[in-house]
Each structure stands twice: as structure tokens, then as C-alpha cells.
Amino acid sequence: MNPVARTVLQRLGLGLVTLFIVSIIIFSAIAMLPGDFAKATLGQSATPETVAAFQREIGIDRPPVERYFVWVAQMLHGDFGSSFASRTGYRRTVAEIIAPRLYNTMFLAAVTALIAVPLALGLGILAALYRNGWFDRLVNVATLTTISFPEFFVAYMLAYLVISRDTFIGSDFAQTLPHWLTVSLNWALNAVPKFPTLSNVNDQTPFWEHLWKVALPAITLTLVIVAHMMRMTRAAIINMLASPYIDMARLKGMSPMVIVLRHALPNAWAPIVTVVAFNLAYLIVGVVVVEVVFVYPGIGQLMVDAVKSRDVPVVQACALIFAATYILLNLLADIISIATNPRLLHPR
């Protein structure tokens, strides 16, 4: 049987099991959370009667186990169920709640990936080519620094840059600096495009505007993930450079560029794609903070909200989507590693 096909099937099977367990974990976690949807929404104005009425309507007066299996039954029919925010005569399906958010998240992830991945690979390859040269050192230090910053810090700094186009001159900070510096800084700041600091998009936002609005989040995320991928690219290639067939290539009179691109890189894909996959997963799963800072209606924030309001069906759906993304991306990574490794692709 074709190794790729085998892996795919195996992993998909495993994936399903994982999803099932994840759903149980999340469900029980939410069940363990203090309060429930009714109490959370009514908040301070809750009274026992109203809460009870509420619980009856959305059916959370039932025992958890029963609710879980009802939910599973729905899932098996491909129905994500409906949010607790629904009312009689006004159904809000989980699908319709999640769809736009998921789209937004995917959009941001895609934009970021399109910037970050090529950048990371390019830098990584160059760094490997000119290893231990000034370029390498520079990139190394730079990337190490960017991964070291807290995400929200990067985000706020970018927002600050944009805002400062107008406010910098007036700020205390500017006053404390020497005049020439203030002036030149201000000049530099005005070179910054006036990106929106508020990425509030909705389903009516046209494509280009959407693109424009996610500029800052995308840049933030890029800064956060490029380092990791770039370093792995470099390391993987350099690792390969230690192997005999690279010596052989040198003795065949190949140029360093050819050696890195044609002899080292093809054997280095596996670790690289793994890291890339990991970071792409992060782009979809781990961007809550950035979403919060830029008020970007992504799925991360949705899940946090849903957890806050104990909207179990939504939380479940989000968790499953996240888990699925993680699983699929890793699977993809494995497939690529197999596809790029003749030993696995064409067994003897």
C-alpha cells in the first residue's frame, strides 16, 4: 500500500479518536466551570426564578452526561447544534456564529503565512549559506529578539508607531529626547503607513479593505513566528552540511549555492515543514491576544467569549475546529516529509 495513503488513513483514524477525547475534556472542563450560561448572561440581575426559567429553556437543567450524548448524537448528524444565545423562534446555529469568525481567522492566518513563510525560508537559507558571517549573526540576534517579546507588547508597539504619526511630537516622551532625535524620529514615523489600529471587520467588509485592516495583526504575527521557522530552516540545512554526500558534492566541484539548494535543502524539508506546520497551527489556534488587541473578530476571541458566557455548544465547536486544524496541519507536514523523502516514498 502506498505509504502516503497509509499514513493519511492511520492519522485520520487517530485524529478522530483525538477529537472525541478532546470533546470530552472540553465538555467536562466547561461543566466544571463555576456558573452556567443563564447565570453568566443574567449576571448581577439574576434571580433564582429567572435563572431557573432560563436553564429550562436552553436545557441545561439536564444532567451533563445526557447533554453530552445529545450533543454527540447531533455531531454525528453533522449538526453543530445551536448556541445557548438562541431563543424560541430565534435560532442561532453554532455554524452561523462560527462561520464568519472562522473565515476571519483563516484570512488573517493566510495573509500572515504568505508573508512569514517565504520570508523565514529565504532568511534561513541565506543564513545557512553565509553561516557565521555578519549577515547570519545579524539575523540570528534579530530573530532571537523578536521571539523574546511578549506578543501584546509587539502589537501595542506597532499600534503606537501608527498613532505616533500624529501624537508623537506632542508627547512627554518626545520632549525628553534631544531635539534632533525627536525631529528625525517624527520624520521616520511619518514614513509609516497609516494602518488601522482597529481591525473590526464584518461580513460586509470588501476584500481589499479587509486586507488593509488586518495589516497590523498580520505584521505582529509575522514578527512572532518568523524567527522560529527561520532558525529551524538554518539549523536543518547546516545539519545536513555535515553529511558525507555534501563533502562528495564539494569534491564534485559544486558551488556553495548549489550545495545548499540542491544537496542540503531537499534532505532538510522534514524538520522545516514540521516547524512551519506548528506555526501555521499557532496562527489559527493561538492568536487570541492579537485579536483582543486589534479587536479582530476571530475565532480565538469567540472561544474566549463563549467560555466566559458558558456557551457550551460554541466552545465545543471551537475546540474541535482548533484540534482538527492542529491534527490536519501536522498530518500535512508528515505527508510532505514523506513526499520529500525517497526512502519512504519508494521503499525497496
Place this chain on the structure above:
Amino acid sequence: MTRSESVAAVQRLRRSRATRAKTALKKAPFSAWFGIVVILGYVFVAVFAHWIAPYGETQVFSEAFAPWSQEFKLGTDQLGRDMLTRLIYGARNTIAIAVATTLLSFAVGVSLGLLAALYRGWLDQILSRAVDVLMSIPSLIFALVLLTIFGSSITSLIVIIALLDSTRVFRLSRAVGLNVAVMEYVEVARLRGEGPKWIIAKEILPNVMPPLVAEFGLRFCFVFLTVAALSFLGVGIQPPTADWGSMVRENATLITYGDVTPLLPAGAIALLTVSVNFVVDWFLQATSGLRDEK
């Protein structure tokens, strides 16, 4: 080679072994030096916070948001607590938490990882699948949920982050463990009839130290940032304990006006993580077998 030559060789090696650390340090790049110095500085501050800090951790003064002055080197925060003092105590608390968390996650991750590597089979399967499951749940949100369930006390903070984090440690130590577990000296030990405790402690662990040490540094940074992110999302450390993460959050809006106050704790975090990363980076270079030419 003959005895005399081998002895000579050995003496050469012996001498170099004694001086290896020193020479390595001498050859360390500037970034590494920078890192080491900074880290030592932080540790010093953290340990002697009580003596260094000009005021008490929670001592409140009349003036909130006081400017930088002789009295308050870095001004005061929104409650009129001395910023410098808060930073210093923040160092102690935040670093202590991060270290404790990382240690715990390694204790769990490494032991399980090496066990899995040694025995493979069903044990490995179960553990690895469990890890897969945990890793497929977004850790930040999961942490949020768990912290809400168990309350955001320092202990639960440490335990929860440690457990979520130990998954990655498990993966790594299992991977490196596998490489060593197939070595013949491990087989020798098994042939001798040694138990798992001996094999892991005496045969495997000493040989997987370098990557683990490096990982420790990286994990430490990661935990550090996670704590910051968590308190940014509102599940922080009990007040009035000073903690860099929440300090950033409390003053975040000032950034909009180019005020540097919130940058101080954020900078403190960044500086430390950068330094650790620098040192780890150099350490990896020094220990990893790959000698890249040129």
C-alpha cells in the same frame, strides 16, 4: 597507537577537559556574554530584592503616576507605588514562578519521555497519544479555563502551566531518549539485568543533558511569556503581588501616548528572555556536534 603516545594524547585531552569550559567561555560571542551578565544581574536582583528595593513591595505613596525623580527613580504606578520597587519585586515573583513551573514541567516531561523511549510499546503509545490530545487543545485558552476552575492562585498557575508545557518537554526528551536507548551500552545494561531506574538515571540521562538544558532555557522563556499573556488576559497573580505581566496590562493604554511606563516591565521581560535565548543559542552551538566550516 602505542601506550606512550596514547598517554600523551590522554594528557592533552585531560588538560583540555579542565580548561574546556574556560576556553569555551573565552570563545563565546558577545551576545552570549551579554546574556550571561544580564541573567546573573536578574538573579542577583531577584534574590536580594528585599535589600535592593528602596521601598516595600506594596507600600503606597500619595502621588500616583509621579514622574521620574530622586525619590522615585522610575516614578510611581497608578496607585502611587514606587515603580522601581515594583519592578524589583516583580523580578523576584515572576522569575520564581517561571523557574518553578519550568522545573516541574521538566520533572514530569523528562521522566515520562525517557520511560516512553526506553520501553516503547503500549506505554509509549498511551503517553504519546495523551500528549497529542493535550497539544491539540489551544494551550492558552485551556489554561484560562483551568485557571478559572481551580482559581488563579500561584500554585495552580504553576501546576497548570507546567502540565500543559510538559507535553513539549515529553516530545523532546522522548526523541533524544530514543537515540540513546538504541545505543549498545544501554543494551549492555539491560543484558546485565539492570532496572529502568538505573538505566534512565545512569545510562540515558547523562547523555541527553545538552539538548535538555538548552530546551530548559527556551521553555523558561516560553513559560515566562505565557504567564505574561495570561495576566494580560486577566488571569494573573494575586494582588498586591508585583508581577511584570499584569504591570504591563495595567499601564498598556499609556503606550498610545508614547509614555514609557508600561514599556519598563515589558522591556524587563523581553531583556531577560532575549538574554536566556542568547545563552541557550551559544550553548547549543558549543555542545552540538555539528561543526560548520568556513
Place this chain on the structure above:
Amino acid sequence: MKSSGPGPREKGKDLLQIRNLHVEGFSDERWHPIVHGVDLTLKRGQVLGLIGESGAGKSTIGLAAMGYAKPGCRITQGSVLFDGIDLLAVSEKGRRRLRGSRIAYVAQSAAASFNPAHRLLEQTVETAVAHGLAGREEANRSAVDLYRRLQLPEPETIGFRYPHQVSGGQLQRAMTAMAMACRPDLIIFDEPTTALDVTTQVEVLASIRNIVEEFSTAAIYVTHDLAVVAQMADRIMVLRHGRTVEEADTRQMLASPSQEYTKTLWAVRKLAKPEVPADDYLLTIDNVTAAYAGKVKVLQDVSIKVPRGRTVAVVGESGSGKSTLARVVTGLLPPISGSISFAGQLLPTSLKTRPKEVLRRIQMIYQMPDNALNPRQTVEEVIARPLEFYLGLKGARRDRRIGELMHMVEMSEDFLERLPGELSGGQKQRVCIARALAADPELIICDEITSALDQIVQEEILKLLIRLQRELGMSYIFITHDIATVRAIADEIVVMHRGKVVEQGLKSEVLTPPHAAYTERLLSSVPEMNPDWLTRLLASRKI
């Protein structure tokens, strides 16, 4: 190779002149010399054999002939004149232009030196295409032609396979093809057959010799195996510790080596222990069949008897199942069927079920002492552990015992606090032996324990083992592929092939004709010191 008519290029003019070559290597934070002032001259179409033990600097010189120094090495002095061009003086670019096109290289391990990501053909033609010496089409065609000349199977299609899909011997030939692709003036062969089984080695040697002869390419042939170099080289240069010991025409060198060192090299071959017939048997293996999880059977119905206080040499090529046999005996791989009895009682099949006492009585020594010793444990720790674990020795008694053991393996006690990294290969192997002795076992399984060592060291170790057996009377199962070693140590021989026992009996019986077919082939493939051996063998096998 004996002057076989004029080749396409005229022969006899100097092609390569190396003068006063100095190379340094970097380790333990400093540079120290590997090659001190070697001179070498090579004429067109001539084949020069570089021979010496590990650390002699033969490979380094081979590479220097291409103006190349391995990572962590540097050429500090001297000149390498190739056809009038000083490779050390010209630019890297200039050297690159020569490499592959006019000077080619054939590495020891073809498996590692082919890029696993590309098909053989691509790699064969890469140089020609890159240096613009030929178009793809043309290059491909000539590659296929070379495959044919090198007697590779299916020359038309083999090029489209990936390295891992081809056997070791074929890979080695493919690499030769790759080197030949640009019809270079000079090829460096760096131990091209060392990694191969003897029977395969013969074929590869043959095809290499033919092709070199055909294009009358000059070659430097680096190896540690005299018998091999005797077949390949016109002249031989003996190296030691980076210095030339002596250089002479092959036949003369074989006939009358002038230097002491050379003589000792020649001498190794002569060690042979008189066999002693068995009296009673310690270990009996009855119809054992074994397989790795779900795979084909690696041992089929094997029965072997190991006499007490004697040595049974298990001979076979890779894949013959000889190492598997060891795993079965130690209990690492429980057999599917069959039984093993040790000192009269049935041996529990799996390791877990064996009592400590049984484990103690059967010890094992491995091929690679580097892998068999924990790099983080000092010699003392290594030897002390079995003493504590099996015999519960503590304190002074333990230390005394350690002293004795070190003495037995002829090592001074000041090695005790050293780490394996600080020992030479031979010393490491001695420590492994000491560790085995510490358990004072009745049976020691030696798995290829000498094959990783230089010949002189090999001899020392073998002598040591023989002495120990005499003094302590334990039995050895001695697994090896090297007939010379067998001669040296065995009382009885078991010849294995494809998981089956082909022949077994006393050394004298097995080694003297008539042999079983396979044994015949095996023995005949072992190179002899006679320069005409290969030619004769090929003639006799009419390949």
C-alpha cells in the same frame, strides 16, 4: 595494473606532484599536525596505493591531492601540482572547475556519499552538466554506457533508482561511474571496498580495475588492506602518523619490505592458534528459528554446540544471521522455535525471565567499543558496576578486583578515572573485555570485536583473548567475517549463509578442502598478498 597496452592518453609524464605537504587538524580547541611533509609523485595512467593504519593520514593526503581539506582540517604548507597547476595557489573557483571534471573522488561509504534525495543518474551526470562539459542527453547516454562497462545490472534503468534502492556493491560501482563521468585524468579511491563483504569486494575490485585500465586513468588508491592494494596498485606508499615510511614498486614492496614497520604490517597475517578438540559442551543450540517482528526468518533451524573452554568462530557475510544468533543466545530476541540449553539446563528464552545468575554467566562484547561504553562513565565505573551488581563487591575488595581485572587486560590503573573519549580504540575494547570478565562468565560472545580495529591492535586483542581463555577457561562464541581472524582464534568453525548453517566442524576440517560450495566461494574471495591473485581468481571464475 600491469602495463596493458597504451591507453588513449600517453602514459608516463608526471600528472601529480605533491611536495612537502603539511596538514593540521583541529580538535580539543587547538590545531595539531596530521600530515608532516609528505612528498608524492604520480605519473599519468599510474595507480598509487596509499596504505597505513588509521591516523596515518592516507585519506587526508588523498583529499589534499584535490586541493581539499576536510572540515576541521587545513593545509598549512606545501604544494600540490596537478598537471602544472598548483591547486593550493589557485582560487577556490579554479579548484572547483578541476574537481569532478579532471580530478574525481570515490568515497569509502557509497551509501552515505550518494545524496538520498536524488536519483543515481542525476548525480552521475551532475558534474558533467554543471561544468558544461556535456548536454544532459549526451551525459545520460555516456552514464548508461559507464554503468554497462561497470557490469551494473539493467544499465538502462538502474540510473532511475534512488541510492537506497541499490545494493552496496552496485552503489560503489555507480560511484565509480559518477567519478568517471567526465573522463578525469585522476581518481582518488578512498577505501572503496572496505565496507563490502569479501565476495562483493572481489567483483567491485574487478570492475574498478577494468575501467581504470580501459581509460588508463591515473589513480590514488587509499586502503588499509595490503592484499587489496596488491591487486590494484602499480606502486605502494606506506604511511604512518602522517609520514612516509617507504615507497616502492608493488611486487618489490611485497617481496622485500625494507622498513621494520612495514614488516610488522606484513607479519600480522601469520598469527594462528592450534585447535583443541572439544571434551564437553557448555552451550547447545537446538534447531533454533528466529525472526524480527513479522519479518522474514533470519535464523532457520540452526543447531550449534559450544564446547567448554573453547572458541567457536561463527563466520558469514552481512545478512548471514550471525549477529542475530548472538541476540538469540543473550535472550534479546526470543526464538520462534527451538531451544537453547546452557550448562545442562534449559535457558529461559527471553531476557526478562532469566535469573541474574544466568545473565552473569553469559557476557557479550561488541564490535564498536565507542557505542558499547557509556561516554559519561569512567573506566572505573564501567568495570565496578558488574562487580557490585552480580557479586555485591564493595570498597576495598571491589577496588582490588578492579586492579586485577585491569592487570588481566594489560592496562595500567591510572586509566581508571578516564572517560572512554580519552582512550584509543584498542584500549576501549580492552575495557569492554574487562567489563565482561568482571562478571566472571563462562561464555563470552564476541561480535566482530576486532573488525573496527587496526591490524596490529587486532593482533594484540586476539592474543589477549587467547591468553585469557587459557588462564580462565571460559568459552567464546566469536562472530566474524574475517577468515584471518578465524584462523587466529578458532577451535571450531560454523559457516553461516542466509540464516542457515552451511558447514561446521573443527577448524582444520572446515578450512581444508573439500569445502561446501559457499565456503569455497567465501574462502576463495579472501584477497591474498599475491599481486596476481585477482587476475587468477577472475580467470578461474571466468567473469
Place this chain on the structure above:
Amino acid sequence: MSESEYKLGIAQSLIGGGKVSRRDFIHLGLAAGLTVAAADRLFVSTARAEPMQGGFAKLGMAHGATTDSIDPAGYPDTFTQTAFSGSLSNSLTEVDAKGNVQPDLAESFETSDGAQTWAFKLRKGATFHNGKTVTADDVVTSLQYHMGKDTKSAAKSLLDSVADIKADGPETVVFTLKSGNADFPYIMSDYHLVIMPAKDGKADWASGVRTGAFVVENFQPGVSAKLKRNPNYFKNGKPYLDEVEFIAITDLAARMAALSTGEVDYIGRADLKTLGMLKRNPKVEIVEVTGYGHYTLPMNVTMAPFDNPDVRMALKWAINRQEIVDKIFLGHATVANDNPIAPAIKFAKDPQPQHSFDPEKAKHYLKKAGMENLKVDLSVADAAFAGAVDAASLIRETAAQCGIDVNVVREAEDAYWDNVWLKKPWCASYWSGRATADWMFTQAFAADSSWNESFWKNPHFNELLVQARAETDEAKRAAMYAEMQQLTHDDGGSIVLVFNNFVSAQSKKLAHGDVAPNWENDGLKMAERWWIATA
């Protein structure tokens, strides 16, 4: 007055309607002997003062969650309140800038027999967005939606006092109360009690068809809501804006940034820390109203040690309210005096003495209670009110000086109202305030109220509460309320820390009249009341 000045006067009056261009006006101004600059300034000020038709405003709200809906049973926070109650719908009454109740969808209301029966007359010609006229039945069903045992409405308890509602003809609704309540019309202004069309005997909220100044164009829960002008709104001239978009910006920093980059025109709940810097921005105006809202620290008087009035007193004296106002609300709040009735409210009377930080008094009461070195837990989270945690840390410091060891327990933000409030013996709480003293007391201090957060059951207080409610003699009422306020101040279990100000900021292109104090965002009705100035 010269002719040109006269013309100018007329022109000025016309600016509001946009009937005079800036250019023409400046000409007239010059004619009237003004400088260009002066004329321009005059034009601008007049223009700002006079409502203008048209325009699109983006309003950044401090709240918004994916669970938001247009169901009036919910409306948990300023997003839904402002967008769906204030802009989409009307209640029977509303509260004006002076804090007086005014008819809204009702045209008038009158009471009989000791304020126990109330008749509300509906406005003629008021229609729903779908053109249907508003009838008494709609009102009845709308209000009943919040009553009965199955309702999930947060307003349920508001209407507990209502015995019966019935339609008296198509235009009159009659309420019969369980006991007299002179302030009933105020209750009818509550943002939950909006009027929805009746659909086969049930209030139809889901359709989003209401009576309000705006119609929902697009609503994405937790993201934004876009509303457009209702052309046939019953209040003539209103609303001024053609379109409004409410944007949920929960992150404070993001909100501030959005305003200063001009991505929104208005933000609710501006950041107090940086207000000073925001003020420097010439394009921004800050609106600050002292509302009815107040922050409290309720002590459960049924539990030790809070069952001891002296302990309560000691704590009341052990808090430096001024410092809290200065540091946590940076002056954007008013020190409260353990009395929940905001100064702006009718019958408000500040009890004496003013409770302030006084270690001596505190120690004195501790001694009296025989509890020197008292140790208490204070459970807080910023979910109670922004700054609660910091306030607690401040209290910890001051209390320490009085020999009281206050242990600050930081509770989880979410489920705070469920787990902490009304559960922990001493915690932090927030009241958005009520338009009348009666309303406030009935909900937060009455013995039988389920929100009596200090479980304080003072018999005399409760008698007074009932009497005052039905009392129609203003003087007598005033006296009673004064006494009740004194009681809560002296004996009550709630430490009322401060009255918070609604601090919002907007770009100067938005203009408005006097701002109502009853709720945030100009009594939730900013969309209806505000306009875009030409300048």
C-alpha cells in the same frame, strides 16, 4: 441694532438647518463688522449648538459579546442597551438631562388612589417600523414579556410591584400596583421595558420591529451593529443622524487608540489614567457626567464579624475614599458617604457625618466591638467594577493603619456575580443606580429584595420604605427619605465608596445638548439625541 446685525441674527438662526453656507455667513459677518476669524468662530459655535440633519457616526462601545441579542430580556451591557434599547426602541417614559421623568412613547400619565393606579396615554400616530400603529395591547404584551414565572427577563423584579396591566381602549394602558408608588413612571423608563409589537398575544422581539429612531441594518453579535434612520419616527426632526454604527471595542487600549486615530467618533468608558493626555488632542472632546452609578463593598450583616454594627462602622472609617477617588478614578468620581442615593436624584440628602479616613475613630469602634486586630477577607475582581482590585489594595494599606488586617482575595473575573456577590461575606459590587430613591432602596436595601446585597433587614427602614413610596406629600416624603439615607449611612451593611462618573470621549465633529445622567451614553439615547456638526 443695525440692519446687518439683524440679518446676521437671522442667518445665525438659519445655520442650524444648514440653510446658510459658511461662506455667506462670513460675508454677513464682515458686513456686521466682525473679523473673518470672529465670524467663522461665531458660525462654528452656532453650527455646533444647532442640530444638523444627516451624517454617519461610528460609536465605540466598551462592551459587546457574541451572545448579545436584541431580546429585551437581556441587554446586559452598554452595547445592547445603547444600540437596541436607546436607539432601536422606546419605553413609555424617559429621563431627561435634569433627571426628571418625561413621557416618551407615552404622551402623558396620571395616577389615582395614592399612586396605586397609573394610566399611561399613548402618543397619537406613533408607529412601529413596519408602519403598524402602537396600541395599548402592544404595550401590555411587551410588559408582560418581563412578568410571570417563565420569564427570563432581568427586569422581572422591577415589575414585581405590578398587580395588573390592562388596555383601556387602544390608546390607554392602566397599571394597578400592589402598593402605591409615586415614582412608577420612572420605572417605566427602564431600558428593558421597551415596547414591541404584539404577535398573536406574544411580544415579538425577534423581528427587531420596534418604535425607535433607528432600524437595524446589520448586526454581528460581539462585533458591530449598524442602524439606519427611521424616516417616520414619531419625534419630529429626530433623529439627526442618517446612520450609526455601534462597534464593540472591549479592550481599553484599543478603544483609546481607535478614537485618537479617528477610526471611531465616540468611545464610551474612556481610560481615566490617560485622560489628561487625551485632553491635549485638539480634535477630541471629553464628556463627564456624574451618574447614579456607585461602587459598593457590601458586608453580609448576617455573618460575623459584620453582624456587629461597630465593626461595620470601624471599616467605614478605615477607608480613604478620597485617595481611592484620586488614584483609581483619578478624580473622575465623587466620594460617597455610605448612602446609595446620588446627589442628582430627587430627595437625595447627604447624611452626617461624612465618613472619611480616620484611624482614631476606626480604632475606637474596634475597641467598642472588642475586636482589636480584626482580620477579614475582601473578595474582589475587576468584574465588579474596573479598579476594584486596586481599590482593595489601597484599602488594605489604610486598614492596616487602623489595626485591621484586610486580606485581599482576587476572585475569578467571570462568574463573579454568581460565585462571589451575595455569597462571600465581604466583596465588591456595582450599581448602575436608579432614577429614584425608592427604586434604589427597593432593589438593593429592601429586606425582601433578592438583591439586598448586605442582607440588611432594618425593620424601621423597611416601614419607611413602604410609607414613603405611597406618600404623595413631597415634604413628608423628603423627610422619610432623609431618615432612610441616614439609616443606611449609620447602620447599613453596604460601604458605598464612590459615585462613578460616566467619562466618554468623542471627536469634536459630534455635537450634543446637555447629557442625561441616568445611564451612560446620554441616557443610552445618544444616537437619537446627538448630531454631526458642520465644523
